Structure formats: structure tokens, C-alpha cells
Amino acid sequence: MIVSSRKNKYFAEIVAALRPRTRQVTWAWLAVAALTVLAFLMRRKGLATQSLWFDEADLVARAQQDLGALLGDMLKPGENGPLYTLFMHFWLKVAGTGEAALRTPSMIAGTLVIPLIYLLGRKISRSALVGVIAALLMTVSPYQVWYSQDAKMYPLALLLTMTSVYLFLSALENNRKSWWIAYVVLTTLSFYVHLMSVLIVAVEVGYFWLAVWWPHRKLEKAIAAATSNAPRLTIFQKIRQAYRSRAVIALSVLTLPYLPLAAWQARALWDGGIGNTWFQPVGFFSMIDTLGRRFGVNRIPDTFWESVGAIVYALLVMGGLLVVWRLFWVSRKTAPGLENVQPEKEASNSQAAWLLTLYLVLPVVAFYLLTLRIPSFAERYLLIASPAYYLLAAWGLTWLLRKFWPLGLVAGATALVFAGVALFSFNYSEAPQKEDWREAMRWLQSNLRDGDEIIVVPGYLQTAVNYYLKTPPNVPIYTIPQDLLNGHNDPDLNAYLSSENGIIRGHERAWLVVSPDHYLQDDPKEYVRKVWFDNNTWMFHDPQVYVGVTIYGYTFKQIPGTKADYYPRQRADRTNIKFGSSLKLEGFDVIPTASTEKNLPAGQVTYDSQLHLTFYWRKTAEDNQDYVFEVRLLDQNGHDTGTNYPAQPLGGYFPTGRWNINEAVRDYRDVYIKLPPGQYQLELLAYPRGQPQSPLPVSGTYNDQPLSQPADSTALRLNYPITVVKTTP
Incomplete structure (x- = not known):
């Protein structure tokens, strides 16, 4: 018991x-x-x-x-x-x-x-x-x-x-x-x-x-x-x-x-067949330090x-x-x-x-x-x-x-x-803390033109582009296979980009979309961007930098696969207008915004949208001067509306002083429309950098006819009226 x-x-x-x-x-x-x-x-x-x-x-x-x-x-x-x-x-x-x-x-x-x-x-x-x-x-x-x-x-x-x-x-x-x-x-x-x-x-x-x-x-x-x-x-x-x-x-x-x-x-x-290439080796104490910070306070902008x-x-x-x-x-x-x-x-x-x-x-x-x-x-x-x-x-x-x-x-x-x-x-900060694909794609959406292409590097980021970007059918999205991002002059990479069946063929401009941290893991020497694109294209826009996303804009020096300087123009006007003694304007186009919606009739834009212009220039004589081109919008009375866009060609990345004689250049301008409904007229002028008070004289013919403006004119009024409307019909 x-x-x-x-x-x-x-x-x-x-x-x-x-x-x-x-x-x-x-x-x-x-x-x-x-x-x-x-x-x-x-x-x-x-x-x-x-x-x-x-x-x-x-x-x-x-x-x-x-x-x-x-x-x-x-x-x-x-x-x-x-x-x-x-x-x-x-x-x-x-x-x-x-x-x-x-x-x-x-x-x-x-x-x-x-x-x-x-x-x-x-x-x-x-x-x-x-x-x-x-x-x-x-x-x-x-x-x-x-x-x-x-x-x-x-x-x-x-x-x-x-x-x-x-x-x-x-x-x-x-x-x-x-x-x-x-x-x-x-x-x-x-x-x-x-x-x-x-x-x-x-x-x-x-x-x-x-x-x-x-x-x-x-x-x-x-x-x-x-x-x-x-x-x-x-x-x-x-x-x-x-x-x-x-x-x-x-x-x-x-x-x-x-x-x-x-x-x-x-x-x-x-x-070594599993794992993601974008991760970096981390030491044990570095891991402990990171986890201690994240488990405790996650992130505070002031690291102290x-x-x-x-x-x-x-x-x-x-x-x-x-x-x-x-x-x-x-x-x-x-x-x-x-x-x-x-x-x-x-x-x-x-x-x-x-x-x-x-x-x-x-x-x-x-x-x-x-x-x-x-x-x-x-x-x-x-x-x-x-x-x-x-x-x-x-x-x-x-x-x-x-x-x-x-x-x-x-x-x-x-x-x-x-x-x-x-x-x-x-x-709870209003500032972006994650990769800001939303704002990056919003900006890209407003700057896309018909015929552009988008190249996403690394390719697995395309899902983020697809989520936010409403891509029209005539703006394709491409990626570069990871095995071609090997940091050297790879013939396969050149063929993939510029051969007869290459992804750039048939396109005038390319937008390179990268996430820097991920891109550097796949292409640590940035060969694609710094070597291939820099040698074969002109950058035409400042890089747009967002949290975790950067967008580069490039235009090809010649039509890929041809020796032509210009793509077929939408406007068949015969333009032969000289600015000063060394610059000639051979034409211009008004390009609609690439959109999944129906575009407006030619010449119409809505308030708070963009007017996309392309100017076709050629250098005719030796001149080391860098010139600024300015686009203005005039009202029906010929008064300047204050909508002025002075800039060197291609965003300053290829100034006129570096142009070779007889070299053709496409210059892109995006005019933001912040004007009330009505009719307006485009005006173009050029002047030496830093000397807006000394515009170049304008002369020549338009559609084989002399310009209908005074002989001593220093600005060209383009024969293309712009109508601002409230909304898209």
C-alpha cells in the first residue's frame, strides 16, 4: 500500500x-x-x-x-x-x-x-x-x-x-x-x-x-x-x-x-542548383545584427x-x-x-x-x-x-x-x-519605402510613344512592369536572357539585340528598365547599359530614378538593320529650313502617346497631358558651338503662353558641338499641356547656350514655298495648329 x-x-x-x-x-x-x-x-x-x-x-x-x-x-x-x-x-x-x-x-x-x-x-x-x-x-x-x-x-x-x-x-x-x-x-x-x-x-x-x-x-x-x-x-x-x-x-x-x-x-x-542570384553572402554576426534591428524596430531613417x-x-x-x-x-x-x-x-x-x-x-x-x-x-x-x-x-x-x-x-x-x-x-511614411514601380511606370506610361519598346533587366522584373504599365500592342516588352548578361562582348548578345530578328529591329527608341541592385547581380560590369547601349545609341532623357527602379531612354543612331537616319515620318511635309549657318531642320512629327485607348484626332490634346514632338536635324557646316532649342506654345493672338521648353538636343546628352558634318539627329520634345481649351500654335527657335537673347536667324522653304514670315525672323512658327480639349471623347 x-x-x-x-x-x-x-x-x-x-x-x-x-x-x-x-x-x-x-x-x-x-x-x-x-x-x-x-x-x-x-x-x-x-x-x-x-x-x-x-x-x-x-x-x-x-x-x-x-x-x-x-x-x-x-x-x-x-x-x-x-x-x-x-x-x-x-x-x-x-x-x-x-x-x-x-x-x-x-x-x-x-x-x-x-x-x-x-x-x-x-x-x-x-x-x-x-x-x-x-x-x-x-x-x-x-x-x-x-x-x-x-x-x-x-x-x-x-x-x-x-x-x-x-x-x-x-x-x-x-x-x-x-x-x-x-x-x-x-x-x-x-x-x-x-x-x-x-x-x-x-x-x-x-x-x-x-x-x-x-x-x-x-x-x-x-x-x-x-x-x-x-x-x-x-x-x-x-x-x-x-x-x-x-x-x-x-x-x-x-x-x-x-x-x-x-x-x-x-x-x-x-x-548549387537552388537559390536566387540576387542575394549576397552575409556573415553570421551581420545576420544577427540585421535580425536584431528588424525584430526590434525594423527601420528608422536615422541609423543611430x-x-x-x-x-x-x-x-x-x-x-x-x-x-x-x-x-x-x-x-x-x-x-x-x-x-x-x-x-x-x-x-x-x-x-x-x-x-x-x-x-x-x-x-x-x-x-x-x-x-x-x-x-x-x-x-x-x-x-x-x-x-x-x-x-x-x-x-x-x-x-x-x-x-x-x-x-x-x-x-x-x-x-x-x-x-x-x-x-x-x-x-507609415508617405515617401516610397518599397520599390516604387507604381510611380516609375506612371511616368513611363506618360512618355511612351507609338513604336517604342521596353527592355526589362533582369527579366524576372517584368511582372512588376506588367502589373502597373498598361502597355499598348505597338509597344512590346522584351527581356534579355540571363545567360547573355555575362559582362563582355558576346556575339549572341549582339545578335539577340540587333540582328535581322533582333529585338531592337523596327524600333526608334528603347526604354531600359532596371532595378539597380538586382541588375548589378546579373550584370556586375553593367555591360549592357554602359557598353552596348552607350556605343550604339544616344541617350535622350535624364535617367528617371525611383526607389529600387531606374529608367533610361535611348534612341538608335540609325534605324536598326538599315543605313537610314530617320524612320518614315508621319508628316510628309518637305521641310528645308536653316537655323543660322550650320543647322538645318528637315522635318518634324507630332507623335501620339502610346495608349490602350483610342488616340485623339491629329492636332488635339487634352489638358494635363503631353504633346510628343520629334524634330529631324542635320548639321551642314563645321560649328563647335552648343545650341539650345526652345519650343513655345503661342495663343491665337501670337502671344507666348509661358509654356517654354528650352533644352539642348537629346536632353543635353548629344550637344550640337559634338555633331559631325552631315550627321542626322532626332530630337525629342515632350510639351506638358497646362492650358485652357482653345487653339494654339507651335514656335521653334535656337540660340547659343547661355545666350537666349541671341537667337539664330531662320530661313528656307516649307513645302517648296518660302516661309510666310519676315525674312529676319529668329523663330519658326510650325504649320501645325494645336487644339486643347477638356477630355478624350
């Missing part, structure tokens, strides 16, 4: 450890509900302020594939996030492809993690306060808000992996089949949302062996020694076997289907204050680590023998120390080891490890509040202040 009594006593204690006592705390749930609402509002604010970056636009393109292709991706080795893409396929049909609609699933997932981290914090710490503080830190985290406003799978992967950890702990507590089944299902789904989710399973396995199996094995031996030496199984052994069987089954169900994919990934990893904010959060996290490990070691020292064993206390402290340490450290270390083979570091991939960061910071802050509450209040307030500074200076 004594032995049986002692068995029952320790059995009850063990069960108590595996089924921790928790109780609902009204104030805590009210606080969590308020924080969840706040999290939703914070993630909803400015949801569509930032442009889509290329990865988000790429998601749209992939999600719009046919259903059969998406289902096939579910079984394709190396496909990352096929389940999320499949989900977005149906979401786009319901919600549309607008920026806010695309980011709404991430916003919802980023909101739902708030009550979940409270549940995790309360379960691990046995303290509602730790859970509430963790929920607060995660609610206001600029890092969490940032990725909750990103149309990618990372917030959903975070939600699923956090749910996986919670279900795993719950299954260990009660060993019910329903918990194990739910755990297996949710964890499996997380694999198909993001490949890095497998790192959280590694955390769970490590925790099971270090914090559950190994410590309880020592308890089993102590119980066996204190009860009897009979060979039959003790009650604890039976319990352990039951847990082992279900845990092994659950982990096997998760692992076995993954083995074929893991084998392929291992081979590809060894051969960003560093200070990151240090504040790091101190709270380190304080949390010290607290949980101190509790762990104290609990072990107070239980030298069976008579002093406190299973519930030991399980609780062991759970916190091992779980939070593994949760934070193991994914980071494992991912770093992966990057040694293939550079692939981006902080968003480790969003799944961030809950441990906030739980540890919450534990450290809770300890301060209980032991030195004034210091705890100061520390908490400081952390919140830095979060607020980061949110309003970066997350």
Missing part, C-alpha cells in the same frame, strides 16, 4: 506537470481583445500607400495561372509556397488585384497572431501578464506591421507555425488524438505555405527531447528505484510509451511525405536611433533569457533527490527555457548554415522565429515590473516610443 500510495502521488504530480493548470483571466482577455482591434487598425492603416515590389507583383502573375498549373506546382520540387499561391488564385477572383486587396490576407494573418501569442505566452510562462505584454509588443512591432502589409506568404506562415507550436504543446499536455491530428494537419499546411516552416518542426523535436523526454527519463528512474525492482513497467513508463508512440507517429506523418522533396533539395543544395532602439529591445530579450534560465537552474538545484522533486515547477521552467531558446536560436543558426552553401538571407524568411523574441522581451519586462517597477515602466515606455518612431518615420 505504501508503494502504491507513493506511485499514485508521483503519478499525480507528473500528470499535473503535463496538464498545467490555467484559468481564464477576464482582464487579460479584455486587454488581448483591445490589442487585437488595435493590431487590425495599425495593419489596415496605409495598406495601399506603398507600391507593390516585384515579389508581390510576381505573386499576382503566378496566382493568375490556370488551376491545373497551380495544382501541379504542389508536387513540384523546389516550389516555395504553392499552397499560398493556390489560395491567392481564388482570392484574386473574389477581391480583385488592387494593392489593398492583395495585401488583405497578410493583414488578417498579422492580426490573428496577437491573441495567439498571448495564448503561447500564458501557456509557456503560466502568467497572463507575460502573454499580454508579448501581445502588446507584437501589436506595435514595426517589423510585424511591415510584413502584415506585404502581399506575401510570410504572415500566414507565421500564423501557422505559431499555431503548430501551440498545438504541439497542448498535445504534449493531454496526449489526445484530436490535438495530435490538428497539429499534424496545421504543420503540414505550413510546409506548403513556406519551406522555412520546417525549421519550427526542428524546434519542436529539439524541445521534445531536451525538455520533455530527457528530464522525465530521470524521474522515471527515480520512481523505479523508490518503488520496486520488479521487471514490470511502472506507471510512468507506460505513460512515456504512450506519449512516445503518439509523438513519433505525429512526427513521422509530418516527416515521411517530406523525404522525397528533402532528398531533391539536398541534391540541389549540394550542386535605429541602433539605440534595437539595443533597448535586445536588452529586454537578454533579460528574459537570463530569467528563464535562472528559474531552470534554480528548480534543478532544489530537487537533488526524489523527495524534493517538483514536477510541475520543473516542467514549467524547463518548457520556457528550452522552448524559447530553441525557438529563437535554432532557426537562425540553421538558416545561416544554409546560406553558407547558397546565399539566401532575407530577414522576412525568419519572421517565423520572431515570436520567441517578443515572448522573451515580455518575460524580461515582466520581471522588471515585478522587481523594480519604476525601471520596468521606463523600459517598457522606451520600447514603445522607439516602436512609434519607427512606425511613423518608416512604416
Whole structure:
């Protein structure tokens, strides 16, 4: 009876450890509900302020594939996030492809993690306060808000992996089949949302062996020694076997289907066959520094204050680590023998120390080891490890509040202040923080002309161009194959660009669209831009620089594939007009804006649009002077409307002083129309650079007739009336 009594006593204690006592705390749930609402509002604010970056636009393109292709991706080795893409396929049909609609699933997932981290914090710490503080830190985290406003799978992967950890702990507590089944299902789904989710399973396995199996094995031996030496199984052994069987089954169900994919990934990893070329190698301490900044304050424009904010959060996290490990070691020292064993206390402290340490450290270390083979570091991939960061910071802050509450209040307030500074200076900034494809393509859209072409480098950025640019059929978009971006004079590259079937053939102008960081990874010497285009074209416009996007405009020196100087003109006027003694205007064209809509009748433009002009010049005599050409709009009374556009030809990139005798040049002018409806007339004049008071005399013939203006004229009135209308009919 004594032995049986002692068995029952320790059995009850063990069960108590595996089924921790928790109780609902009204104030805590009210606080969590308020924080969840706040999290939703914070993630909803400015949801569509930032442009889509290329990865988000790429998601749209992939999600719009046919259903059969998406289902096939579910079984394709190396496909990352096929389940999320499949989900977005149906979401786009319901919600549309607008920026806010695309980011709404991430916003919802980023909101739902708030009550979940409270549940995790309360379960691990046995303290509602730790859970509430963790929920607060995660609610206001600029890092969490940032990725909750990103149309990618990372917030959903975070939600699923956090749910996986919670279900795993719950299954260990009660060993019910329903918990194990739910755990297996949710964890499996997380694999198909993001490949890095497998790192959280590694955390769970490590925790099971270090914090559950190994410590309880020592308890089993102590119980066996204190009860009897009979060979039959003790009650604890039976319990352990039951847990082992279900845990092994659950982990096997998760692992076995993954083995074929893991084998392929291992081979590809060894051969270097997977990974993205735009990533750069990152050292371990640089990775830790980046993650510390992002997990804490994400980004603050002033790097000094960003560093200070990151240090504040790091101190709270380190304080949390010290607290949980101190509790762990104290609990072990107070239980030298069976008579002093406190299973519930030991399980609780062991759970916190091992779980939070593994949760934070193991994914980071494992991912770093992966990057040694293939550079692939981006902080968003480790969003799944961030809950441990906030739980540890919450534990450290809770300890301060209980032991030195004034210091705890100061520390908490400081952390919140830095979060607020980061949110309003970066997350909620009206200035572009992501790649600004929206504004870049808006500018390009307004400057496209019929017959232009667009070349996107690297080619995978084309999805971002396609998302924002409403490209008309006569403006094709091309990419350059990556194997041709090899930094030297490759005949294959020349053939691809300028051969009889080359992509530039039949086009007068090309717009080169690049994302500098990505472009330099594929073409580090910038051979395509600095060598091929600079030697074969003239730049005609200042580079348009946006966040993460740059647009270059080029015109070909001659018609590709011919020896002709000019493309067939839209206007058949015979123009032979001299400006001074060395410049001759041989013609001009008014080119409609390239549009998917019907163009206006010739000579009509709308308010707040552009009038696209091309002037055809030729140098007839030696002259080293650089001249400025000025285009004006005159009203019906011949008065200057103030719409003046003085500039050297081709934006100053090919001034007249560098022209060779008899060299033909096409000069492009875009006149912005900010005039009321009515009729206007174009006027053109030329003068030496810096001497607008000395315009060149104009003489010659137009359609074989002398100019209908005084012989001493210094400006040419073009025989092309312009009519400004309110809107497109």
C-alpha cells in the first residue's frame, strides 16, 4: 500500500506537470481583445500607400495561372509556397488585384497572431501578464506591421507555425488524438505555405527531447528505484510509451511525405542548383545584427536611433533569457533527490527555457548554415522565429515590473516610443519605402510613344512592369536572357539585340528598365547599359530614378538593320529650313502617346497631358558651338503662353558641338499641356547656350514655298495648329 500510495502521488504530480493548470483571466482577455482591434487598425492603416515590389507583383502573375498549373506546382520540387499561391488564385477572383486587396490576407494573418501569442505566452510562462505584454509588443512591432502589409506568404506562415507550436504543446499536455491530428494537419499546411516552416518542426523535436523526454527519463528512474525492482513497467513508463508512440507517429506523418522533396533539395543544395542570384553572402554576426534591428524596430531613417532602439529591445530579450534560465537552474538545484522533486515547477521552467531558446536560436543558426552553401538571407524568411523574441522581451519586462517597477515602466515606455518612431518615420511614411514601380511606370506610361519598346533587366522584373504599365500592342516588352548578361562582348548578345530578328529591329527608341541592385547581380560590369547601349545609341532623357527602379531612354543612331537616319515620318511635309549657318531642320512629327485607348484626332490634346514632338536635324557646316532649342506654345493672338521648353538636343546628352558634318539627329520634345481649351500654335527657335537673347536667324522653304514670315525672323512658327480639349471623347 505504501508503494502504491507513493506511485499514485508521483503519478499525480507528473500528470499535473503535463496538464498545467490555467484559468481564464477576464482582464487579460479584455486587454488581448483591445490589442487585437488595435493590431487590425495599425495593419489596415496605409495598406495601399506603398507600391507593390516585384515579389508581390510576381505573386499576382503566378496566382493568375490556370488551376491545373497551380495544382501541379504542389508536387513540384523546389516550389516555395504553392499552397499560398493556390489560395491567392481564388482570392484574386473574389477581391480583385488592387494593392489593398492583395495585401488583405497578410493583414488578417498579422492580426490573428496577437491573441495567439498571448495564448503561447500564458501557456509557456503560466502568467497572463507575460502573454499580454508579448501581445502588446507584437501589436506595435514595426517589423510585424511591415510584413502584415506585404502581399506575401510570410504572415500566414507565421500564423501557422505559431499555431503548430501551440498545438504541439497542448498535445504534449493531454496526449489526445484530436490535438495530435490538428497539429499534424496545421504543420503540414505550413510546409506548403513556406519551406522555412520546417525549421519550427526542428524546434519542436529539439524541445521534445531536451525538455520533455530527457528530464522525465530521470524521474522515471527515480520512481523505479523508490518503488520496486520488479521487471514490470511502472506507471510512468507506460505513460512515456504512450506519449512516445503518439509523438513519433505525429512526427513521422509530418516527416515521411517530406523525404522525397528533402532528398531533391539536398541534391540541389549540394550542386548549387537552388537559390536566387540576387542575394549576397552575409556573415553570421551581420545576420544577427540585421535580425536584431528588424525584430526590434525594423527601420528608422536615422541609423543611430535605429541602433539605440534595437539595443533597448535586445536588452529586454537578454533579460528574459537570463530569467528563464535562472528559474531552470534554480528548480534543478532544489530537487537533488526524489523527495524534493517538483514536477510541475520543473516542467514549467524547463518548457520556457528550452522552448524559447530553441525557438529563437535554432532557426537562425540553421538558416545561416544554409546560406553558407547558397546565399539566401532575407530577414522576412525568419519572421517565423520572431515570436520567441517578443515572448522573451515580455518575460524580461515582466520581471522588471515585478522587481523594480519604476525601471520596468521606463523600459517598457522606451520600447514603445522607439516602436512609434519607427512606425511613423518608416512604416507609415508617405515617401516610397518599397520599390516604387507604381510611380516609375506612371511616368513611363506618360512618355511612351507609338513604336517604342521596353527592355526589362533582369527579366524576372517584368511582372512588376506588367502589373502597373498598361502597355499598348505597338509597344512590346522584351527581356534579355540571363545567360547573355555575362559582362563582355558576346556575339549572341549582339545578335539577340540587333540582328535581322533582333529585338531592337523596327524600333526608334528603347526604354531600359532596371532595378539597380538586382541588375548589378546579373550584370556586375553593367555591360549592357554602359557598353552596348552607350556605343550604339544616344541617350535622350535624364535617367528617371525611383526607389529600387531606374529608367533610361535611348534612341538608335540609325534605324536598326538599315543605313537610314530617320524612320518614315508621319508628316510628309518637305521641310528645308536653316537655323543660322550650320543647322538645318528637315522635318518634324507630332507623335501620339502610346495608349490602350483610342488616340485623339491629329492636332488635339487634352489638358494635363503631353504633346510628343520629334524634330529631324542635320548639321551642314563645321560649328563647335552648343545650341539650345526652345519650343513655345503661342495663343491665337501670337502671344507666348509661358509654356517654354528650352533644352539642348537629346536632353543635353548629344550637344550640337559634338555633331559631325552631315550627321542626322532626332530630337525629342515632350510639351506638358497646362492650358485652357482653345487653339494654339507651335514656335521653334535656337540660340547659343547661355545666350537666349541671341537667337539664330531662320530661313528656307516649307513645302517648296518660302516661309510666310519676315525674312529676319529668329523663330519658326510650325504649320501645325494645336487644339486643347477638356477630355478624350
